[in-house]
Amino acid sequence: MPLTFFTPGPAQLYPTFEKHLQTFVRDQLGSISHRSQQYRDLHKFTVDQLRILLNVPETHAILFLGSASEAWERILFSCVELESFHLVNGSFSQKFYDYSNALNKYAHKLEKPMGEGFAASEIVVPEYAELICTTHNETSSGVQMPVSEIHKLKQKNPDKFIAVDMVSSAPYPELDYSIVDTAFFSVQKAFGLPAGLGVWIVSERCLRKAESIRNQYSIGAHNDLPTMWKNALNNETPATPNLMGIYLLGKIAEDFNAIGVNNIRKGTEQKAALLYKFLEKTAGFSAFVKEKAIRSQTVIVAETEMPAGDIIKNMKEKGMVIGSGYGKFKATQLRIANFPATSMEETEKLIHELGKL
């Protein structure tokens, strides 16, 4: 019996994945040249579907990287000459900060414990910071930064760049790209695909900054923004791309568009509401994130009285895989992914089985 994965990435594959994979194999797309018109059409299809899905204007390019982690590096290379500023409240926002230090930038941070979030009104961005690094969905703790707070933060600091890590939430957050300079995600989360592809949405303003930094500092050699941008204008990539990933992503985005992104978002919220309701009303469970407004809709983190490992084992016997807590919370927390690939019925079944413990 196949398992249902409620893990926060790699995650359950989207139901149409197999069908699209079969087309990929049948059409021998794994062998086509990445410098052919056939490839450029395929590349453009995926970019166009993502533009519709995420409402990305032509001021921003949509680029393909090896992973979302690579985007941390490429954004820092492109938008930061000397100083960056990071909102850190978990392992992944911390890594964005660590990357800046590793590139010998001066990285500032405002830090909060896991489980807490940030409001624009409380944030003072250091004067010389060029880039504000935010994490829409902190996969380690299940905290979401409301999109309205991200937008406000940029509006309070219009001369700075703002980057949004939406690795484990896209396409849920409705970002306004007239405000947001750059954002990124990976495909093994809410898009329900195997890992190996990162997507980087980035504005022409970032490109200009990268070009100006390049006069004095290295902006990297591999997948540097000016080279990627130039190739993207021709629907190509500088190096041989993960064509399979790009093809499959385009088809899944098309499927999402057929449903409508607002319906996808509504479905996400409905399933999340059920999960949080269960955690609140069931003895032995509680939501880790106390403040409702910052609870993640896509990665629900639960505190458990029973050892989390026992619950995970029990659920696996019933055909459902849930994630363990991150790092030091491994024994006392569960992470339940709530991506489009898992249906309302599957969510209800999970809740039903958790309730019987």
Place this chain on the structure above:
Amino acid sequence: MPLTFFTPGPAQLYPTFEKHLQTFVRDQLGSISHRSQQYRDLHKFTVDQLRILLNVPETHAILFLGSASEAWERILFSCVELESFHLVNGSFSQKFYDYSNALNKYAHKLEKPMGEGFAASEIVVPEYAELICTTHNETSSGVQMPVSEIHKLKQKNPDKFIAVDMVSSAPYPELDYSIVDTAFFSVQKAFGLPAGLGVWIVSERCLRKAESIRNQYSIGAHNDLPTMWKNALNNETPATPNLMGIYLLGKIAEDFNAIGVNNIRKGTEQKAALLYKFLEKTAGFSAFVKEKAIRSQTVIVAETEMPAGDIIKNMKEKGMVIGSGYGKFKATQLRIANFPATSMEETEKLIHELGKL
């Protein structure tokens, strides 16, 4: 009717690809955690199969990147504090050189026209160059640097590091890793897989150098060598890996090992001999690389009297896709890949049809 791809990458997929892909889907490997024992076992299997296939000792790690182009950057970050030296005789060796400049290193080069190669005896490595960058197989021109010359070059310069680009030839070159410090390849060439994964073989000596450079210069943030090395000891990767690519690569390497790498190499040479013989004896065709000792065994470049585009079109009608010449040679050259995925029979059929033109 499915096409047979004689293109130099992306190329013909290996005959067992579909079978392994089906197992990947059936076993739901696209959803498993990259921090699970199941993943670590899978990762170790691929590394072990590659160690056997390429005879890589435990002094060297085998790491996974997004592409082979990424390896250029990571090698330069890790092994070069200030100066690198490059043998340049085509577009890909030139890119390795360009990457060094983009990282603000001082890059020296010894340059020859496309179609020519290098002998160790003629190469004087600049005194302060820390790394010698060689290209075993220049995909753009079909020139191979004999492995014996690569080994000699390092033996003449024992204090320097030597890197070998074997993107479009591995597993053909029989490198001696007691001599070679680092080498890399991608999977969409001779391994017959879809693109999206680079493999980086790198010595502990390179790791020590990276650690020492880090005290003064950035060695990058994403996939930096010390972090990758530490993760590899645990059969993991720092970021979520291209698990599908790593799984498929392990299975193809296992298939290659069942045949035996020497038989794979012998088969490559037999097919290459047929192709070169055809080019030499057939009016309207000639081998672009005149010196037999440096002719590539895996990417055969032909000069044609007929417009190359007409030949490509004609062959495609017969179900065979061959590559065009690189860059300015597009109209006058063909590139014919000779990877394990195309059989002796398919090669004979191609020659037969080319002969009828």
